Amino acid sequence: GENVEQHPSTLSVQEGDSAVIKCTYSDSASNYFPWYKQELGKGPQLIIDIRSNVGEKKDQRIAVTLNKTAKHFSLHITETQPEDSAVYFCAASKASQGAQKLVFGQGTRLTINP
Amino acid sequence: NAGVTQTPKFQVLKTGQSMTLQCAQDMNHEYMSWYRQDPGMGLRLIHYSVGAGITDQGEVPNGYNVSRSTTEDFPLRLLSAAPSQTSVYFCASSPRVGGLGELFFGEGSRLTVL
Numbered sequence: 489g490e491n492v493e494q495h496p497s498t499l500s501v502q503e504g505d506s507a508v509i510k511c512t513y514s515d516s517a518s519n520y521f522p523w524y525k526q527e528l529g530k531g532p533q534l535i536i537d538i539r540s541n542v543g544e545k546k547d548q549r550i551a552v553t554l555n556k557t558a559k560h561f562s563l564h565i566t567e568t569q570p571e572d573s574a575v576y577f578c579a580a581s582k583a584s585q586g587a588q589k590l591v592f593g594q595g596t597r598l599t600i601n602p
Numbered sequence: 603n604a605g606v607t608q609t610p611k612f613q614v615l616k617t618g619q620s621m622t623l624q625c626a627q628d629m630n631h632e633y634m635s636w637y638r639q640d641p642g643m644g645l646r647l648i649h650y651s652v653g654a655g656i657t658d659q660g661e662v663p664n665g666y667n668v669s670r671s672t673t674e675d676f677p678l679r680l681l682s683a684a685p686s687q688t689s690v691y692f693c694a695s696s697p698r699v700g701g702l703g704e705l706f707f708g709e710g711s712r713l714t715v716l
Contacts, residue, residue, distance in 0.1 A: 497642065520702055531606070531692050531707025532645070539702075577644060586652065587633055587696045587703050588660065592644040 490515040492580050494593025502601050507568055509596045511578035512560040520583040521561045522590075523552060526575040536563070539583060565598075573600045604628050608693050608708035615683040615715045623678040623711050625693030633696040633703065634676040638662065638689040639710070645692065651676055652699045683715045 491514040501507045513521075522537035538545045538552045538561065545552050549568075554561040561580075565572055578593040609624045627634065635650035647660030651670040665687060667679040676695075680687060691711045696703040 492644075494644070522704075524705075529709065531694070531709050532705075533707065534704045537702075583702050584700070586700045587694075587698070587705055588635065588647060588650045588652075588658070590705070592646075594642055594644045 490591040492593040498597045500599045507565045509563045513580040518580040524577045568600045606708035625676045627695040631695035636678045637692045688715045
């Protein structure tokens with residue numbers, strides 16, 4: 489089955505700098521890669537996703553890149569702000585399957601220092 | 603809309619006790635699921651349901667039981683609590699049964715088993 493590895497487990501950056509979180513996946517048939525953000529005391533919330541037919545997707549200050557050959561994808565946050573502090577989870581699955589096949593990474597705790 | 607509502611938010615049990623974590627959603631989603639979140643292990647699927655009367659096991663189902671008598675409710679039962687079940691539990695729903703679909707999470711239930 490699918491296995492998703494996420495790095496780093498913790499990341500601390502200065503406000504205004506960029507943050508990058510990386511994930512690798514094992515199943516070359518996976519083609520759907522969402523990212524979830526979990527704020528303190530809350531449940532995870534979808535912030536961006538990408539399908540394997542594109543290499544990059546942007547939404548304001550966040551972007552996700554995908555390298556299908558290397559089987560890795562990354563979340564990029566530019567001009568970080570205090571509200572970006574949270575735990576971020578990557579995930580992978582086949583788009584044709586249901587949410588029950590979504591496999592999550594271990595999570596990255598991002599801290600933005602003022 | 604309230605979205606996904608979980609109760610209780612906190613619970614302390616003694617080993618061997620049983621309890622039920624409640625989950626309700628008001629979005630008319632067919633798909634509902636339960637995850638547990640442990641440090642360094644991401645989100646792991648316990649059980650899921652693709653509609654009323656239909657449930658199935660996820661990655662870590664042992665020690666848990668579920669039922670789905672209505673579209674709205676999906677309770678998780680701990681039959682005989684063990685310290686290994688100390689975790690944060692999240693209920694999630696999705697509008698899609700098959701294929702791509704955003705997961706909507708509740709705010710979590712923190713369970714401690716002594």
